[in-house]
Amino acid sequence: xxxxxxxxxxxLIIFVLVAVFVLFFPLAFIYSMLFGWIHESGRQKKLLAxxxxxxxxxxxxxxxxLSTPISLEKISQCGLVMTNIxxxxxxxxxxxxxxxxxxxxxxxxYDKVLAYGRAEAMxxxxxxxxxxxxxxxxxxxxxxxxxxxxxxxxxxxxxxxLEFLAYGTGIR
Amino acid sequence: MTSNxxxxxxxxxxxxxxxxxxxTVRAKHxxxxxxxxxKNIVGxxxxxxxxxxxxxxxxxxxxxxxxxxxxxxxxxxNVRFATSSVAGGAAELFAYGTAxxxxxx
Numbered sequence: 001x002x003x004x005x006x007x008x009x010x011x012l013i014i015f016v017l018v019a020v021f022v023l024f025f026p027l028a029f030i031y032s033m034l035f036g037w038i039h040e041s042g043r044q045k046k047l048l049a050x051x052x053x054x055x056x057x058x059x060x061x062x063x064x065x066l067s068t069p070i071s072l073e074k075i076s077q078c079g080l081v082m083t084n085i086x087x088x089x090x091x092x093x094x095x096x097x098x099x100x101x102x103x104x105x106x107x108x109x110y111d112k113v114l115a116y117g118r119a120e121a122m123x124x125x126x127x128x129x130x131x132x133x134x135x136x137x138x139x140x141x142x143x144x145x146x147x148x149x150x151x152x153x154x155x156x157x158x159x160x161x162l163e164f165l166a167y168g169t170g171i172r
Numbered sequence: 173m174t175s176n177x178x179x180x181x182x183x184x185x186x187x188x189x190x191x192x193x194x195x196t197v198r199a200k201h202x203x204x205x206x207x208x209x210x211k212n213i214v215g216x217x218x219x220x221x222x223x224x225x226x227x228x229x230x231x232x233x234x235x236x237x238x239x240x241x242x243x244x245x246x247x248x249x250n251v252r253f254a255t256s257s258v259a260g261g262a263a264e265l266f267a268y269g270t271a272x273x274x275x276x277x
Contacts, residue, residue: 028213039214067177075182080174080251082229086222090215113215120217139177145255147221147263161208161218163225165253169175 029091036090040112047120054126062129063122063137063168072135075171081137082167083124086147087117088160114162118142121166134170142166173247173274174237180249180274189243189271194235198228199262225265229253232267245271 055061064070089097093109100107121142129137143165179185200208204220211218233251240248251269258264 032213032215036214039216043216069181075180078173078175078180080176080233082226082253084222084226084229086218086225088212088215088218091213093215138181139175141176143253143255146257147225147255161212161221163221163255165229165255167176167251167253169177169180171181 029095032091036092040090040116044116047116047123050127051119051123054123054130057130058126061126062135063125063140065138065140067139069136069138069171072171078169078171079134080167081125081128081132081134081170082165083121083128084163084165085117085121085124086161086163087113087120088162089113114144117162117164118144118166121164125166125168129170132170133172135172137168137170140166140168174233174251174269175247175249176251176269178250180247182277183247183274184277185249185272186275187273189240189245189273191268192236192240192243192245192248192271193266193268194232194237194239195264195266196228196232196235197258197262197264198224200224225255225263228263228265229267232265236267236269240269240271243271245273247272247274249274 069075089110093113096109097107100109122140125137125140145163145165147161147163173180173183200221204224208218208220232253236248236251248269248271251267254266254268256264256266
């Protein structure tokens, strides 16, 4: 049998660390492949439920992109309302996307991430409007930006973290 | 009052006082970055970044309002936001708008 002596302990630690490091990436990738879609469909279900809840309270939509109010006659107060969300694709979605981008065409895995992020940002705007007591939010704009990304050689080598910012003017 | 519309409905702009600006540069905490990297595996929202960016943007907006107040304005109209990545991992958040004095019609 192996004798664990004082000299072999550092070697053992190094071996364990290397094993963990080497095994981590494949295991994480497999986890992403198997469970990523469960997380994703859960998120989308929750979002849908929240959208329906707000639609039930307001009876329509309380945000719009026009620069003049629709329902209010007289405005006593206004203020800027903004909400944001940062989303990133899972490793599996990144892998699918990078393969698809060789052949071109619609990249569905990125599509889902972007659509979810934007819908969630707008939904948070609706909820914030309700929470802060604005009767409607006018002139809504949604902005997208890449954040915390690493740019190599002057060009983006892969899709990274995206931030969606939704903002508008709340009136009451 | 702040608004991202060109005019505030129901109010009259009496005087324009120039462009009010506010900006802040933020970088993330390395520990949070590692946690966000782990969250990346399954995708979805990265709450640490969401909070950091909203905090930074609120500060940029606050600085813009302070600038407007120094000019003697009581409202800022046509507010815009800009985000840019400066250096690795740091983001600049910039808010700007037109400082004006308004009067209820």
